[in-house]
Amino acid sequence: MRFIDAAEITETVKRLCMEANYHLNADIADALKKGFENEESEAGRDILLKLMENAEIAGREKIAICQDTGMAVVFVNVGQDVHITGGSLADAINEGVRRGYAEGFLRKSVVKDPLDRENTGDNTPAVIHYDITEGDAFKIVVAPKGFGSENMSALKMLNPSDGIEGVKRFIVETADIAGANPCPPVIVGAGIGGTMEKAAILAKKALLRPVNIRSGIEYVRKLEEELLRDINRLGVGPAGFGGRITALAVNIEVFPTHIAGLPVAVNIGCHATRHAEAVL
Amino acid sequence: MRMGETVWIMNRRNGIIRIETPLEPHMARKLKAGDAVSISGIIYAARDAAHKRMAGMIKEGKELPFDIRNQVIYYVGPCPAGPGRIIGSAGPTTSGRMDAYAPALIAMGLTGMIGKGSRSKEVVSAMKEFGAVYFGAIGGAGALLSKTVLGEEVIAFPELGTEAVRKLTVRDFPAVVVIDSMGNDLYVSGREKFRIVN
Numbered sequence: 001m002r003f004i005d006a007a008e009i010t011e012t013v014k015r016l017c018m019e020a021n022y023h024l025n026a027d028i029a030d031a032l033k034k035g036f037e038n039e040e041s042e043a044g045r046d047i048l049l050k051l052m053e054n055a056e057i058a059g060r061e062k063i064a065i066c067q068d069t070g071m072a073v074v075f076v077n078v079g080q081d082v083h084i085t086g087g088s089l090a091d092a093i094n095e096g097v098r099r100g101y102a103e104g105f106l107r108k109s110v111v112k113d114p115l116d117r118e119n120t121g122d123n124t125p126a127v128i129h130y131d132i133t134e135g136d137a138f139k140i141v142v143a144p145k146g147f148g149s150e151n152m153s154a155l156k157m158l159n160p161s162d163g164i165e166g167v168k169r170f171i172v173e174t175a176d177i178a179g180a181n182p183c184p185p186v187i188v189g190a191g192i193g194g195t196m197e198k199a200a201i202l203a204k205k206a207l208l209r210p211v212n213i214r215s216g217i218e219y220v221r222k223l224e225e226e227l228l229r230d231i232n233r234l235g236v237g238p239a240g241f242g243g244r245i246t247a248l249a250v251n252i253e254v255f256p257t258h259i260a261g262l263p264v265a266v267n268i269g270c271h272a273t274r275h276a277e278a279v280l
Numbered sequence: 281m282r283m284g285e286t287v288w289i290m291n292r293r294n295g296i297i298r299i300e301t302p303l304e305p306h307m308a309r310k311l312k313a314g315d316a317v318s319i320s321g322i323i324y325a326a327r328d329a330a331h332k333r334m335a336g337m338i339k340e341g342k343e344l345p346f347d348i349r350n351q352v353i354y355y356v357g358p359c360p361a362g363p364g365r366i367i368g369s370a371g372p373t374t375s376g377r378m379d380a381y382a383p384a385l386i387a388m389g390l391t392g393m394i395g396k397g398s399r400s401k402e403v404v405s406a407m408k409e410f411g412a413v414y415f416g417a418i419g420g421a422g423a424l425l426s427k428t429v430l431g432e433e434v435i436a437f438p439e440l441g442t443e444a445v446r447k448l449t450v451r452d453f454p455a456v457v458v459i460d461s462m463g464n465d466l467y468v469s470g471r472e473k474f475r476i477v478n
Contacts, residue, residue: 040474041470041473041474043314043316043456043470046316047418050418050421050424050454051418051420051421053424054418054420054421054422054423054424054425055423057423057424057427058369058423061423062362063359063362063365063368063369063423063426064359064368064369064422064423065369065420065422065423066369066371066420066421066422066423067356067357067358067359067368067369067370067371067373067422067442068357068371068373068422069359069369105359105360105361105362105368106359106360106368107357107358107359107360107368107369107442108441108442109357109442117329119440119441119443121441147374148373148374148396148397148419151374179397179398179467179471180396180397180398180416180419180467181374181376181396181397181398182419183396183419183420184419233475233476233477234471234475235470235471235472235473235474235475235476236471237470237471237474239396239416239418239419239456240396240397240416240467240470240471241416241456241458241466241467241470242466242469242470242471242472242473242474243470243474244474270419270420271419271420272420
């Protein structure tokens with residue numbers, strides 16, 4: 001049995017909220033640079049250059065990369081031999097979000113009720129996903145999700161007979177409809193299989209994988225590469241002004257599913273697709 | 281040649297058109313989809329909740345928080361300003377959510393909108409009728425764009441926090457004309473130019 005103090009979790013979440021919002025991850029920064037080298041559109045090249053400059057300013061001056069500092073999505077892997085002391089895990093995480101967004105001058109974008117729409121004023125609650133693992137490890141990932149891209153995400157329960165072609169069509173279609181809204185170049189996260197909610201969570205988790213790492217499953221890797229090529233043939237381009245670099249990567253996660261189903265979820269991430277993690 | 285035109289040509293350097301607000305309709309009508317612009321002067325920040333409130337005021341016959349004639353609205357909900365700063369990160373939000381409200385504002389004299397993402401047929405038809413233009417700012421470049429803001433003042437609905445109406449003074453705010461007053465749309469033409477049909 002290992003004991004972790006709730007206060008330590010709060011402190012970590014606070015720090016991760018700020019870190020994720022200020023610092024563009026290195027894999028994405030590299031992908032933007034590579035995109036700049038390959039972009040044929042003059043306007044597109046200019047946008048990519050400005051996005052790189054934006055990341056530079058944000059990191060240096062510790063201001064948010066984007067004003068939509070998102071709803072805080074938190075993934076926690078808790079070992080089954082871990083015991084949290086000094087308060088509840090959920091409260092500790094939400095307190096960390098509250099402090100991170102207040103002290104980090106991040107925008108409070110969460111409303112109390114989806115229809116009443118009164119702002120909670122402190123960006124809580126976070127959306128928390130828990131995974132119980134073996135042993136006594138504790139890992140936490142904070143992934144602030146902006147809604148320009150979240151709103152362009154989609155889920156479809158395909159028919160098994162739609163097969164891989166149906167999956168490809170739906171993913172490319174979703175990126176096409178998204179157009180300029182999700183701040184391209186985007187990162188496309190897809191979850192295939194499981195049940196409806198499992199596919200959605202897989203798609204969200206797919207966005208956490210670095211853009212320069214392909215799936216370890218051979219056919220999935222091929223699918224990721226083909227989809228990236230097809231999405232970059234759409235012509236949307238950086239900021240949607242027309243160009244070759246519409247997406248930086250397509251990340252796909254798969255899971256066993258039912259004999260009657262083929263769920264596919266597509267979670268679109270913006271050019272920044274923020275996430276920061278810590279192991280306690 | 282009208283006086284405005286002289287200024288226009290003199291201000292066109294390095295292919296970037298310099299715009300000083302307020303933006304009069306005859307100026308707005310000269311802008312073409314794809315033009316790179318640099319905006320200076322006063323612009324007004326307003327997004328979802330502020331638009332809903334303003335629509336309510338119009339319905340009740342009340343005065344809007346600012347005279348909207350020949351003005352430019354920027355769809356933005358900025359981050360709070362840290363110590364010693366004028367404003368936090370301040371990039372564009374998705375404009376489509378303001379489509380329900382924009383035509384009435386255009387009819388009242390709004391000549392420019394800054395945001396990101398596509399607009400509805402109703403907005404474009406109002407733009408054509410009254411001579412308004414839609415600028416695309418760089419989505420996700422809030423840190424960079426915040427550097428162009430020299431002044432910020434909340435002028436209405438402070439209780440809305442980030443969604444309050446703000447008067448912003450900007451210098452050299454970079455944008456691109458996405459939809460012009462003829463209805464030409466860069467999101468469509470730009471995409472067509474680079475689209476590869478399998």
